[in-house]
Every structure is written in C-alpha cells, then in structure tokens.
Amino acid sequence: MKDLKKLIRYNKLWNYLFMIIGLLATMLGLILLCALMVDLAVDGAPRLSYKFLTSFPSRFPEEAGILSAWVGSFLLLLVTALAAIPLGIAAGIYLEEYGKKNWLTDIIEINIVNLAGVPSIVYGLLALGLFVYFLKFGESILTGGLTLALLILPMVIMATREAIRAIPNLIREASYALGATKWQTVQWHIIPYSTGGILTGIIIGLSRAIGETAPIITVGALTFIAFLPTSPISMDFPFVSFKWLMDPFTIMPIQMFNWVSRPQKEFQLNAAAAGIILMVMTLLMNGLAIYIRYRFRKKIKW
Amino acid sequence: MNHSQKRKIKEGAIETILFLCALFSVFITLGIVFILSYESFGFFKEVSLKEFFTGTQWTPLFAEPKFGILPLIMGTLLTTGIALSVALPLGLLVAVYLSEFAPHKMREIIKPVLELLAAVPTVVYGYFALLFLTPILQRFIPDLSGFNALSPGIIMGIMIIPYVSSVSEDAMIAVPMHIREGSYAMGATKFQTAFKVIIPSAFSGIAAAFIIGISRAIGETMVVAIAAGGMPNLTANPLEPVQTLTAYIVQVSLGDAPHGTVEYKTIFAAGITLFFMTLGFNILGFWLRKRIREVY
Numbered sequence: 001m002k003d004l005k006k007l008i009r010y011n012k013l014w015n016y017l018f019m020i021i022g023l024l025a026t027m028l029g030l031i032l033l034c035a036l037m038v039d040l041a042v043d044g045a046p047r048l049s050y051k052f053l054t055s056f057p058s059r060f061p062e063e064a065g066i067l068s069a070w071v072g073s074f075l076l077l078l079v080t081a082l083a084a085i086p087l088g089i090a091a092g093i094y095l096e097e098y099g100k101k102n103w104l105t106d107i108i109e110i111n112i113v114n115l116a117g118v119p120s121i122v123y124g125l126l127a128l129g130l131f132v133y134f135l136k137f138g139e140s141i142l143t144g145g146l147t148l149a150l151l152i153l154p155m156v157i158m159a160t161r162e163a164i165r166a167i168p169n170l171i172r173e174a175s176y177a178l179g180a181t182k183w184q185t186v187q188w189h190i191i192p193y194s195t196g197g198i199l200t201g202i203i204i205g206l207s208r209a210i211g212e213t214a215p216i217i218t219v220g221a222l223t224f225i226a227f228l229p230t231s232p233i234s235m236d237f238p239f240v241s242f243k244w245l246m247d248p249f250t251i252m253p254i255q256m257f258n259w260v261s262r263p264q265k266e267f268q269l270n271a272a273a274a275g276i277i278l279m280v281m282t283l284l285m286n287g288l289a290i291y292i293r294y295r296f297r298k299k300i301k302w
Numbered sequence: 303m304n305h306s307q308k309r310k311i312k313e314g315a316i317e318t319i320l321f322l323c324a325l326f327s328v329f330i331t332l333g334i335v336f337i338l339s340y341e342s343f344g345f346f347k348e349v350s351l352k353e354f355f356t357g358t359q360w361t362p363l364f365a366e367p368k369f370g371i372l373p374l375i376m377g378t379l380l381t382t383g384i385a386l387s388v389a390l391p392l393g394l395l396v397a398v399y400l401s402e403f404a405p406h407k408m409r410e411i412i413k414p415v416l417e418l419l420a421a422v423p424t425v426v427y428g429y430f431a432l433l434f435l436t437p438i439l440q441r442f443i444p445d446l447s448g449f450n451a452l453s454p455g456i457i458m459g460i461m462i463i464p465y466v467s468s469v470s471e472d473a474m475i476a477v478p479m480h481i482r483e484g485s486y487a488m489g490a491t492k493f494q495t496a497f498k499v500i501i502p503s504a505f506s507g508i509a510a511a512f513i514i515g516i517s518r519a520i521g522e523t524m525v526v527a528i529a530a531g532g533m534p535n536l537t538a539n540p541l542e543p544v545q546t547l548t549a550y551i552v553q554v555s556l557g558d559a560p561h562g563t564v565e566y567k568t569i570f571a572a573g574i575t576l577f578f579m580t581l582g583f584n585i586l587g588f589w590l591r592k593r594i595r596e597v598y
Contacts, residue, residue: 011491011493011494012491014491014493014494015491015492015493015494018403018493018496019399019403021395022395022396022398022399022403022404023399023403025392025395025396025399026395026396026399026400026404026412026416028392029392029396029416029419029460029463029464030412030415030416032419032460033415033418033419033422035434036422036426036427036430036434039430039433039434040426040429040430043433086323087323087326090319090320090323090324091320091323091324091326091327093320094317094320094321094323094324095324098317098320098321099324107328108324108325108327108328110588111327111328111331112327113584113588114331114581114584114585114588115327115330115331117514117517117580117583117584117587118334118521118577118580118581118584119517119520119521119522119523119548119576119577119580120521120523121521121523121548121551121552121573121576122334122338122521122573122576122577122580123334124551124555125334125337125338125551125569125570125573126330126333126334126337126338128555129337129338129340129341129570130333130337133561150330153327153330154327157327181309181313182313182317183312183313183316183317204421207421208421210423211421211422211423211424211425211426212423213423213424213425213523213524214424214523214524214527214548214551214552217552217555217556218551218552218555218569220555253423253425253524256425256426256429257425257428257524257527257528260425260428260429260432260433260528261528268429268433271429272429275423275425275426275429278423278425278426279422279423279426282421282422282423283418283421286414286417286418286421290414
C-alpha cells in the first residue's frame with residue numbers, strides 16, 4: 001500500500017514537472033521573438049524618421065534611407081499579387097470542384113505539395129534561367145514580381161482548397177436542385193463562402209513574399225539604387241505607362257541585407273531600422289489574416 | 303444556337319481555363335527541373351562528376367578553380383544538424399504540451415503567435431544571429447569566431463519550431479479520444495499517456511513534421527548567408543565559419559557572374575544538388591503524412 005502511494009506520488013511529480021517543461025519550451029520561442037523585437041527596436045528606433053523613409057541609399061550612413069527599397073517592395077508585391085491570386089484561386093477551384101479522381105489530378109496534387117517544400121532560392125534559379133535570360137525580361141520589377149508569384153502560388157492554391165473544402169455538400173446540392181450550372185454554383189456560392197479562408201491565405205502568402213530575399217538576389221536585383229522606377233502615371237497621352245515593369249529595382253530585405261553585411265556599426269543601425277519596418281509590415285499582415293479568419297469563422301455557421 | 307447550347311459551351315470553356323491554371327503548377331516543377339539540369343549539364347561538361355562529388359575544395363572563383371562540392375554539403379549538413387537539435391526536441395515538447403496539457407483557450411491563442419516565428423523575414427533572423435546571438439555566445443565560448451555555424455544554426459532551429467510543432471500537434475490531436483481514455487482508465491498520468499501512447503500512435507505524423515523541418519533547414523538561405531561567413535570549409539566544428547549550398551548561390555549572385563561562364567553554371571550545379579536533397583525529404587514526408595490519414 002505504501003509502495004503504491006509512493007508510485008502515484010512519483011508519477012504525479014513527473015506529470016507536474018513535464019507541465020512546467022512544456023510550458024517553458026512553448027514560451028521560449030515567444031520570449032525569443034520578443035527579444036528579437038526589443039533588440040531591433042533598441043538599435044534601430046533612433047534612426048527611424050521621415051527622412052529615413054524619403055531618402056535614397058547613400059555612402060554616408062546618417063543620410064541613407066529606404067525610399068527606393070520600399071517603393072520597389074511595393075511594386076514587386078503588386079505584380080506578385082496580380083499574377084498569383086487569380087492563378088492560385090482558379091487552380092484551387094479546379095482541384096476541389098472540377099477535378100476528377102484520376103492520375104492527372106493526383107500528379108497535380110502531389111506536385112503542389114512538393115512545390116511548397118522547394119527552397120525559395122531554387123525558385124530564384126528558375127527565374128534567372130527562365131525570366132531573365134530565356135524570356136529576356138532582364139533584372140526588372142516584372143521578373144522579381146513573377147518570381148515571388150511562383151513562390152507563393154502553392155500557398156494560395158492550398159489556402160483556396162482548404163477554404164472550399166469546409167463548405168458542406170448540401171450547399172452545392174441546393175444550388176444544383178434549383179437548376180444552377182457548375183460555374184453558377186461556384187460563382188454565386190462557393191467563391192463567396194470561401195472568401196474569408198482564401199483572403200487569409202493570400203495575405204499570409206504576400207507577407208511571406210515581402211520578406212523573401214534570396215530568390216530576388218538570385219535574379220540580380222541591385223543593392224544600390226538611387227533612383228525611382230518610371231512613374232506609372234504620366235502627363236502625356238495615354239497617361240498610364242508600364243515602363244516601370246522593366247526598370248531595375250531593390251527591395252526592403254535586400255537593402256537590409258546590404259547594410260547588415262557592412263562592417264561599420266552605423267550601417268548596421270540602419271539595417272535595424274529597416275528591420276523594424278519589415279517586422280511591422282509582416283506582423284500587421286499576419287495580424288490582419290488572423291483577424292479575418294476569426295471574423296469569418298464567427299460569421300458563418302453551417 | 304439556343305440557350306442550352308450556349309450555356310454548355312460557356313461551362314466547357316470555364317472548366318478548360320481552370321484546368322490550365324491547375325496544370326500550370328506542374329509546368330513550374332518541369333521548369334525547375336529543366337533549367338537546373340540544362341545549366342548544370344553545361345557545368346558537368348567541364349567538370350567531371352567524380353571531381354564534383356569527391357573533391358574536398360570548392361574554389362570556383364580562384365585563378366586555379368577547384369570544384370569539389372563536399373565543403374558546401376558539409377556546411378549545409380552542419381548548420382542543418384545544429385538547427386534540428388534545437389527544433390526537433392523543442393518542437394516536439396511544444397506539440398505535446400499544446401495537444402495534451404494546455405487548456406483549449408490557451409492553445410487557440412498560442413498557436414497563431416508561435417506561427418509568427420515562421421513569418422519573420424529571414425533577413426531579420428540573420429541580423430539577430432550575427433549581431434545579437436553571436437556576441438552573447440562569444441562571452442561563453444571565447445574561441446567562437448565572428449562568423450560561425452553555431453549561431454545561425456540555433457536561430458534557424460528557433461525559426462523552424464512552428465513547422466515541426468504544428469504538424470506534430472495535428473497528428474497528436476488526430477489520435478482518437480478513446481485511446482487516451484483507455485490509458486487514463488488504466489491509471490496512467492497525462493505524462494505517461496503522452497509519451498507511451500500518444501507519441502507512438504502519432505509516430506508517422508511526427509516523423510513527417512521532422513522531415514518538413516529538415517527540408518526547411520537545408521533550404522534556408524539568408525540566416526546562413528549573413529551569419530555563417532563566406533568561406534567553404536570542410537569541417538564539423540560548429541565554432542568555425544562555413545558556407546552552405548544556399549549561401550554560395552547568394553554570394554555568386556551578388557558578384558554578378560556573367561551569363562554562360564563556369565561561375566554562372568556553378569550556382570545551378572549547387573542548386574540541383576540542393577533541389578534533390580530537399581526533394582528526397584519532401585517525398586518521404588508526403589508519403590508519411592499520407593500514411594497517418596489511413597491509420598484511423
């Protein structure tokens with residue numbers, strides 16, 4: 001009897017010990033995340049100013065800014081979104097609603113899972129061979145944007161599929177029963193009901209695209225750009241110009257990488273300041289994605 | 303043409319367009335395989351496979367170039383190994399804690415926050431490894447050089463915790479409740495149930511999670527490019543600077559290697575090595591995950 005009580009006490013002790021260890025392990029990641037943000041904030045916050053946002057990079061650290069970098073990031077993201085979103089949603093809809101169970105669909109599915117696991121720098125090499133040299137887009141905003149679009153395409157497809165899968169079959173059957181065709185069902189029911197999930201996936205994909213550095217270095221983005229791309233709006237007819245698509249560019253993470261790799265302390269402080277802005281953008285986008293997911297989950301009850 | 307015919311044509315056209323969009327993803331893979339093989343084929347015309355896989359020096363940019371990929375593979379394996387020794391135990395602990403111990407409400411809050419760890423831009427992690435962790439580690443290990451494999455390895459490990467923990471947790475939650483209840487009914491504690499019943503039952507899922515983690519670590523670029531140094535170094539010593547396959551590609555890309563030269567082709571040779579390393583792990587992981595779905 002005494003032994004049994006001892007055994008129980010011993011087992012319970014281990015149980016409590018593990019609860020503490022598990023909690024600590026879970027918190028460790030969060031603590032590090034906080035340390036990272038505090039470290040960035042301490043180093044970089046003094047450099048943050050309106051001038052930092054509106055100056056070009058410079059040889060003098062205290063005059064350098066990120067104007068060309070954030071404009072480049074923004075334009076790149078625009079191209080990425082325009083290319084990846086329609087393609088990804090269309091592919092997701094096909095696989096969930098139209099795809100028949102055959103070998104071709106199987107191959108497409110396995111392929112998408114595999115693409116999601118391909119290192120980002122390999123996409124950079126693909127883009128270097130395909131966009132820069134084969135299609136002759138050069139080291140342009142178009143090339144960079146399309147590279148990131150390829151990279152986040154699997155994420156958009158998977159998010160779309162997951163969102164569509166959550167819609168119960170009775171919705172489809174009700175629509176067919178009223179005489180709707182497949183596309184009408186998709187257009188009026190499937191797409192509207194899965195908007196929340198799809199939007200969440202898109203935002204998370206774009207937030208990943210904004211921080212991606214390696215593939216864009218590989219396609220040959222420059223690290224020192226002291227001018228802006230051609231303005232998309234002009235005074236002369238036809239008022240809209242797409243010349244900016246072919247302009248050379250730099251982006252936020254590359255600017256930060258360039259500053260980190262310099263030995264001078266002053267440049268590293270600039271890197272921290274650029275890092276703060278990158279982090280804030282990523283966190284805002286992820287926060288928005290979580291909020292949207294939460295809102296839609298609350299709103300729709302099947 | 304009557305209404306019904308028009309409708310049929312429209313439906314068919316839409317289906318074809320959607321199908322082509324889905325098929326496009328296959329062309330991305332084909333494109334990757336084609337471009338990588340095409341450019342490395344040119345490389346292997348000038349460098350023998352034997353030299354590539356058995357040479358111990360990688361100095362393609364020197365006047366007398368040597369093309370042994372081993373130092374880059376070793377650098378990749380070293381940083382990956384360090385990252386995994388951080389990420390696998392911690393990821394598993396987090397997964398067990400969240401799936402078996404944490405209250406539901408806490409899990410709902412912690413999961414998305416943990417996932418932020420994977421969302422932080424990798425260049426920020428590189429900054430953190432080089433300018434925050436390395437100086438701290440140097441206080442404890444005086445021999446540690448300014449660029450080393452240890453610090454980026456640890457940071458990479460932290461970065462991939464969410465990949466490991468979320469897939470393992472999904473596998474553990476998928477273990478049916480009656481199996482847990484059976485264990486509790488025999489008088490087992492939560493701790494005993496977690497380690498003797500749940501982990502073995504969810505084994506293939508956990509293995510898949512580990513493999514996703516490995517594949518992430520092998521392909522990670524910016525952290526090692528910033529904090530591990532740029533010297534190909536055939537060493538297993540984590541205190542020394544090393545260069546990985548990915549960091550080499552970045553280094554050459556920054557230096558603007560002219561199209562068609564051997565230096566230009568080396569990045570594709572390094573790339574195809576990287577691609578096949580991760581492809582092997584991805585297929586293994588896919589197969590393992592497919593297996594968990596079939597068990598219950």
